[in-house]
Amino acid sequence: MRSEAAKTGLFIVAGLTLAIAAAWVEPEAARPQIFSDQGEPLFPRFREVDAVKAIEVVDYDDQEAVARPLKVEFRRGRWILPSHDDYPAEAGDRLAKTAAALLDLKKDIVVSDRMDDHATYGVIDPMDQEVASLTGRGKRVTLRDAQGEALAEAVLGKPDPAHNGYRYVRLPPQKRTYSVKTDAEPSARFEDWVESNLLRVSTADIRRITINSYVIDEAMGRLANVERTVLTKEGSQWKAEGKRASQSAMQSAVNTLGALHVVGARPKPKPLADQLRSGSLEMTLETVMSLRQRGFFITPSGQLLANEGEVSVETSRGLLYTIRIGSIVRGASAAAAAANADKGATADQPRYAFVTVSHSAERQDKYGGSGGGEQLARSLNQRFADWYYVVSGADLDKLKLK
DSSP, X not given: XXXXXXXXXXXXXXXXXXXXXXXXXXXXXXXOGGGTTTTSBSOTTOOXXXXXXXXXXXXXXXXXXXXXXXXXXEETTEEEXXXXXXXXXXXXXXXXXXXXXXXXXXXXXXXXXXXXXXXXXXXXXXXXXXXXXXXXXXXXXXXXOXXXXXXXXXXXXXXXXTSTTEEEEEOTTOOOEEEEEOOOOOXXXXXXXXXXXXXXXXXXXXXXXXXXXXXXXXXXTEEEEEEEEEEEEETTEEEEESSOOOHHHHHHHHHHHHTOOEEEEEEOOHHHHHHHHHTOOOOOHHHHHHHHTTXXXXXXXXXXXXXXXXXXXXXXXXXXXXXEEEEEOTTOHHHHHHHTGGGTOSOOOOEEEEEEEEEOHHHHHHHTOOSOHHHHHHHHHHHHTTEEEEEOHHHHHHTTTO
């Protein structure tokens, strides 16, 4: 019996020795499969930021249960938003920062190989229509090169509460979820990729603001409830004519015009854009219908009116901006409300805005402004002619001087 026990003991020792030797020679063989790629590069093909010529970001709107895609692409020497009718993307530095934040990332920590855990970590693909869950969806981001090949593609999920500066990441269509150290926060919001100052005006240059409130009585063909308020700058103070308003309310209106919050844009029909560039509106069926659908009306004499009134802004450089405020933009409220959540807005009804600008040498002389206004007016009109802008309702409320 002792001999048999001794033999058994020798076999066990030999087995352990062989296992240890195997692990020493081939350490990966003793490593669990789930950790097979831990520590490897997350995007091995993505080696330099300059190679990125397009970025696609898809976010998920839990309230409306819909994916909201945004695409930025470098085309014909400029950055545009193909997802938004090729609107010019003016925040090129955001793309570089987004790409840089995804460069050289590692598969730092493997956390799960189970599809059932995707909702827990917030890494469900927002575009996946086969998954019924309305929660637990992440933000999908794709970086592409000039040939359209994907350099990096991932679903970014929730922050990892156990590791500061880490967040959960999944590489679709794989099941595995990682915890990755990154501060990447790609945005799918239109307003984050465009110039925040629509009018290109400095608040210090604004000299006079005229707020014309009225209602269009279509049946009678006239304006009703007409109210006019004029704000003029005298020294460092603002003075109101036609309505009592505090300095803080007037300064808030001025600040709003200096950073008018645009949350979207819709292209105008080409004939209408061409007419605006030429300086004359024609009463064609296409023009009239396009304007009416967005709350704008053209009179037989060629005057353009808006169903929520208009705001005129005069600057020291001799510019006169006219912002006509049209109808509520259906389907944009949730996105606009989310965009203004940091401002404390509880509800938002974004509206169409029709913007024009002109220059007057007499106005420039009156306010003693510097030159360059005429060239700026031409440049802005070229841009304004193409678009109906979607303006935040929260900003428009500040212009009403309640």
